[in-house]
Amino acid sequence: MNKKLYLVLSLVLVATLALTACAPKEEAAPAEDVVEEAADGDTFKVAMLTDLGGLAASEEVKGFSDLGWDAVKQAESELGAEVTLLEAKELADLEPNLIKMASEGYDVVVGVGYLFTDAMNAVAPQYPDTKFIIVDSTVDQPNVASLVFAEEQGSFLVGAIAAGMSQTGTIGFIGGMESALIEKFEAGYIAGARAINPDIKVLSGYTGNFTDVAAGKELTLTQYGQGADIVYAAAGSCGLGTIEAAKDNGFYAIGVDTNQDGIAPGSVLTSMLKHVEVAVFNSIKGAYEGNFVTGITTYDLAAGGVGYSPMEYTKDVVPADLLTTVDGLATRIINGEIVVPTTVEEANTFVLPE
């Protein structure tokens, strides 16, 4: 028993030592801080904030938020900006995070994700000199640039490719958490598939979150069991489960947001690209050069904001005439001849205009 006592005693002692040792160091720390803040005046400072998504743990599984960070890093290297990243843990963090960055004199504050909508609406008017950027949502304030994407157009093209490649006449869609945003992916995909094959059967399912890889895999296998031989996942990390399922069972997955073809070469047919990095960098660059564009900017096919991956590993299996047809569809979307629906209801009755 004495041993135990000594152990506890010594632990307490060390703990106390550590705490007392804190004191002088704590005073030393603010000095660095002053230096940081002293540099405020001339450097161009960019802060990026993520919502609950956060950044990916590794390069291979990059997602939506990582694309925003790519843009900010690009601003660091090309514009010499000083950059910071702040990842939120919960929704109540978003507003304090925005305030923190704005009040510390960041010139541009980027909120990646629609969850920033309310918080930015509240914070932007308080800091009229700060330039705010929101991705995927619209905030109607004079100092906010709202960057939105025509996900339905990109999804339309991968839907067309999926329908053209499907042997079974059944394809699958997997969404993350249900929302108007994810519905755009689903609607575009269904409409695109119907453009190639009006009799195509599209199975849809939602995992209810953007993080559960196992749920994504399970849902994909269910759809595979029901005959789907190509599954498109717009579900964040759940999509990794879709790709895994496709690889294990020898069918095709379609990636989303970033070029995910390389995660399982040959098993990922293509990826629907959402060029968040282009949009965010353009906006930051505008702020840097003094012509920051506020209001809503839509990155669609015409603006090069969405598209599909170059199919590095699957080019050979996709018939050339299918790709020609798809490119033709893309041109017609850009011309405005095809208006891609944004709701599933419209998509289910979509007929390709003559």
Next chain:
Amino acid sequence: MHTIRKFFLKRQPVFITVIAVVLAFFVVGIILAATDRNPFNAVYYFVRGAFGNVVNTADTISRVIPLTIAGIAFLVGAQCAVFNVGIEGQLLLGAMASAIVGYVVKLPAYLHLPLMLLSGALVGGLYGLIPAWLKTKRGVNEILSTIMLNYPATYLTHFLVLKVIPIEGVVPATPFIEDTARLPILIEGTQLHAGVFVMILVVIFAYFLLYKTSLGYEMRAVGYNKTAARFHGIPVEKRMNFAFFLSGALAGLAGAVEVAGVHYRFLDQFSPGYGYDSITVALVGLLNPFGVVISATLFGALKTGILEMSVYSGIPRQLTTLINGIVVLFVAAKDILGGGYARIFRGKDTYEAEKEISQ
């Protein structure tokens, strides 16, 4: 010496909890140091982030509010042998009900705000009566029933914001509540809202109920020993049903206060697991209403302090979950420290000291 010993022995649970928390931070420090990060720097930014200035302190307090109310919700149950693990679900349903009352009903503020908060409490309480019925009439273990009832609540609110309640834009949420249903912000530019007064009232109410009324006495008697309580003529089932309702109602109130003070609408996923945190908060607070405030402050500070820490000292946010876990682990395992503690403050006159305490 005698008095000092007595002082420390009498407050053994409190001091051991404090030591456990300190040790937990110490272990976190070792982990930080082992991964080439300066723990002292981290501590500095942690404290600065949580309490460094008015804004940070205010934001910390705003996090303490839901944790405290939810912690009290768990406490009033646990004091009466009701382990309500379903606070998360009750909180979500309460928040949803209050948000609906907040945007549908048109009333002057002095009626609208109380009505909105009460509707949240009522719905949370009613939802708490389901496991109460299962427990007292059917003998279903309430830990199982309450934890499972979190899922229907979560998905029901999810379904409501996505499919039933129409709203413009991409955010899954209800429309904004009327201005008359909002708790005013106390310090401009922060999230500190008048819900802090609701919190104080809840703490005082819980203390008064449990320790100053015969109802509370009977509830605690049930908590100590159901059989003995029954022998003394206490209607055990009635008291437990009440504890279920009260626990659920306070959980619903916690959700309503978040809606009225922070988000101004029901935002899907708004709760980062307050319901689950509440259990930790209540246990670390030694199931004492004022202890809950202190432990909620600790956990609230963990939430805000860690943010600043991760920005300035390069500590990834995943580590923050670890820190939380270590604190909980140490507090849960604090009884291991008990023996040593008693030894330190026990001398020859221990017997007399203990006798005096027990008198």
